[in-house]
Amino acid sequence: xxxxxxxxSAVQNLKQxxxxxxxxxxxxxxxxxxxxxxxxxxxxxTIGAKDxxxxxxxxxxxxxxxxxxxxxxxxxxxxxxxQPEGNWISRAPSLRxxxxxxxxxxxxAGHGLYLYSxxxxxxASRDELTEKLIAGKQKYSSIFNYPTLAYTDVGTIxxxxxxxxxxxxxxxxxxxxxxxxxxxxRVCKEESFHQRQGYELLMTMMRGTDEQRAxxxxxxxxxxxxxxxxxxxxxxxxxxxxxxMEWGIKTHTNDELRQKFVDMSVPQAEALxxxxxxxxxxxxxxxxxxxxxxxxxxxxxxxxKGNGPCNDQRVAHRKRAWDEGAWVxxxxxxxxxxxxxxxxxxxxxxxxTADTADTTAEEAAK
Amino acid sequence: MSAETTPGTGAGSAETRTPSVRGEWPLYxxxxxxxxxxxxxxxxxxxxxxxxxxxxHARDVYTRRNEGVSLWVVRSSSITASSPDxxxxxxxxxxDKVYRHPTFYDIPDDVPHx
Numbered sequence: 477x478x479x480x481x482x483x484x485s486a487v488q489n490l491k492q493x494x495x496x497x498x499x500x501x502x503x504x505x506x507x508x509x510x511x512x513x514x515x516x517x518x519x520x521x522t523i524g525a526k527d528x529x530x531x532x533x534x535x536x537x538x539x540x541x542x543x544x545x546x547x548x549x550x551x552x553x554x555x556x557x558x559q560p561e562g563n564w565i566s567r568a569p570s571l572r573x574x575x576x577x578x579x580x581x582x583x584x585a586g587h588g589l590y591l592y593s594x595x596x597x598x599x600a601s602r603d604e605l606t607e608k609l610i611a612g613k614q615k616y617s618s619i620f621n622y623p624t625l626a627y628t629d630v631g632t633i634x635x636x637x638x639x640x641x642x643x644x645x646x647x648x649x650x651x652x653x654x655x656x657x658x659x660x661x662r663v664c665k666e667e668s669f670h671q672r673q674g675y676e677l678l679m680t681m682m683r684g685t686d687e688q689r690a691x692x693x694x695x696x697x698x699x700x701x702x703x704x705x706x707x708x709x710x711x712x713x714x715x716x717x718x719x720x721m722e723w724g725i726k727t728h729t730n731d732e733l734r735q736k737f738v739d740m741s742v743p744q745a746e747a748l749x750x751x752x753x754x755x756x757x758x759x760x761x762x763x764x765x766x767x768x769x770x771x772x773x774x775x776x777x778x779x780x781k782g783n784g785p786c787n788d789q790r791v792a793h794r795k796r797a798w799d800e801g802a803w804v805x806x807x808x809x810x811x812x813x814x815x816x817x818x819x820x821x822x823x824x825x826x827x828x829t830a831d832t833a834d835t836t837a838e839e840a841a842k
Numbered sequence: 843m844s845a846e847t848t849p850g851t852g853a854g855s856a857e858t859r860t861p862s863v864r865g866e867w868p869l870y871x872x873x874x875x876x877x878x879x880x881x882x883x884x885x886x887x888x889x890x891x892x893x894x895x896x897x898x899h900a901r902d903v904y905t906r907r908n909e910g911v912s913l914w915v916v917r918s919s920s921i922t923a924s925s926p927d928x929x930x931x932x933x934x935x936x937x938d939k940v941y942r943h944p945t946f947y948d949i950p951d952d953v954p955h956x
Contacts, residue, residue, distance in 0.1 A: 532925055582906070589903050593887045596869065602889055603866045659886070666907070805891075809867060812892035 523724050528654040531597035539723055542716070543653045544598050545614070546725065551591035552609045552616035556790050558584045560624040561633060569627065576673050577630060583670065587663045594655040610795040618776065619702050621784030625695075628681060628688075632695040634674015636703040636741065642667050643737045644707065652724030675744070682749050689749070696745070697753045704768075705776045707734040713773070738766050869918040870896040872903075874910035882914050890915075 515534040522529060529535055558581045565581065568574035592602050608614040619637055624630065645667065648660040681688040708714055708730040720726040728736075738757075745752055756769035779787070867889040873882035885904050890896035896915040905913065924932050940946050949956050 532923070579906075582902075586903050586906060589888060590886055596887065601866060662885075805867065808891035808895065809865070812895075815892065 523652055523722075526650075526652075526724065528657065529652050530654045538719075539725075540598055542720060542723070542725060543656065544595055544600050546720075547591055547595040547653075547656050547659075548600065548605050548608070549615050549617075551588045551595060551605065552614060553620065554584050554588035554591060555609075556616045556620045556794060558588075559790055559793055560620055560622070560786075561630055563624050564627050564630050567627060568630075573677070580634070580670055580673065583666050587666070590659040590662055591656075594653075594659045597655045606794075606798060610791055610798060612782070612791060615780065616790075617706060618779040618784060619706050620790060621779050621786045622698070622702050623786050625698075626691055628678070628691045628695040629699070631674045631677030631681065631692070632699045634670050634672075635678060635744070636674075636696070636699050637706070638667055638670040638674060639741065639744075640703045640706045640737050642671060643733050643740070647727045647733075650727060675748070678748055678750075692748075693750050696750045700752045700754070701771050701775075704734055704737070704771050705773075705779075707731070707737065709773065709776065710770075735765055738768050742766055867891050870900070870915045871918050871921060872896075872900045873914040873916075874900075874904055875912035876910055878911060882912065885909075887918060888915075 516536065519529070519533070519535055519539075522533070529539075561577060561584075562581050565574060565577050568577050592605060595605060596602060605614065609616070619640075624633070642664065645660050645664050649657055649664060651657045651660065678692050681692050711717060711729045711731045714730055717726060717729055721729070741752070742757070754769050756767060758767055760767045778784070782788075868891075869887055870890055870893075871887050872885050874885050875882045888896065888899050888903055890899050893915065897913060900913050900915050904910070936942075
């Protein structure tokens with residue numbers, strides 16, 4: 477039972493939202509007319525003060541669209557991201573590894589849900605977003621269009637792919653759109669487990685046989701470049717970056733984050749005893765950073781456009797899960813509707829239904 | 843999180859947009875009490891067919907790592923929220939009542955325990 481005080485503390489009391497919406501149609505305008513330029517100035521001031529934009533604030537339509545697109549794409553990535561690793565759950569080499577992998581994949585689902593929830597604050601509906609994903613109208617991170625050919629890849633994904641995700645996501649905790657930033661804070665807390673379990677998995681294999689060590693190196697070779705591409709196209713080929721930075725949606729450019737990731741990863745690779753497949757990778761004393769070669773951007777754009785190794789498979793799988801789960805969603809709703817009808821006659825404060833009777837008795841006993 | 847924006851959106855949009863026969867599960871807002879002695883705090887939202895399932899989903903989505911000892915779920919459509927547009931008339935009355943704050947009153951420094 478919910479403490480009745482909750483309603484006053486958790487909920488601010490004003491029905492103006494709906495009233496205001498109706499007002500413009502019904503002609504009863506309660507609020508003072510504020511013109512667009514004033515609203516824009518307010519918005520710009522909030523952004524300028526590095527304050528957060530909250531869902532019900534006025535915002536430029538383009539800002540709303542950009543945030544919805546980015547958050548939806550991020551959510552889709554988490555959901556599609558369950559597939560490459562889910563591929564190995566049934567074949568994990570031990571119960572311990574299986575439990576870890578299950579927990580990790582469950583987290584990815586959770587991250588997707590946090591993010592969908594953030595996108596919904598801007599009026600996007602969950603079903604609509606899913607439909608757009610399976611219709612190919614919204615994207616997800618290209619990294620998940622690469623296959624997991626060996627169990628070793630679970631380790632590499634944890635280390636490099638989740639490692640890159642962390643570099644991307646930590647600055648997003650301070651993104652200008654409030655719900656997105658709050659979702660990112662939750663995600664980042666959990667992401668560290670993902671990276672560490674991956675690195676530990678690889679360390680374990682590096683202490684194993686020559687064959688296992690070779691498997692780790694081979695896996696790292698395959699994932700290094702796609703991991704670098706996770707930060708998106710180079711800055712001079714990323715038309716949205718400038719506007720997104722201006723709006724505080726992004727706080728760092730793609731190239732800045734990519735450099736940061738390279739700098740972090742090199743000593744980790746050394747500690748692990750593997751190399752990255754890039755002859756141009758070397759420390760630059762002058763810059764204080766590692767130099768590295770240019771990723772194959774033709775491959776990147778090709779994968780983005782749908783020609784990666786697993787694009788079709790990933791979307792087809794999501795569509796199948798969505799279609800085959802439809803009866804479950806409908807049945808649960810039907811059950812809820814029927815239960816509501818059954819309990820309707822007794823549904824009054826004086827005569828609690830069977831469900832609440834126990835709780836009430838329990839509270840009375842206290 | 844959606845209650846912050848558009849209470850009731852979940853239910854409303856379900857009728858107009860979804861391809862499913864029965865539409866989208868309603869949207870719930872989730873509140874978690876981190877530990878005993880603390881308030882429940884809003885953490886996000888989720889979809890569920892009914893209250894009980896909403897609680898179960900909230901357990902799985904928002905408390906996988908001991909994040910809380912108690913959960914509340916409430917239909918987003920049941921929440922009424924103030925709008926930032928009404929910020930001034932709504933909260934301004936508190937603004938000029940400085941005498942409600944202890945610092946409004948000058949007390950000599952040598953008066954103890956005040």
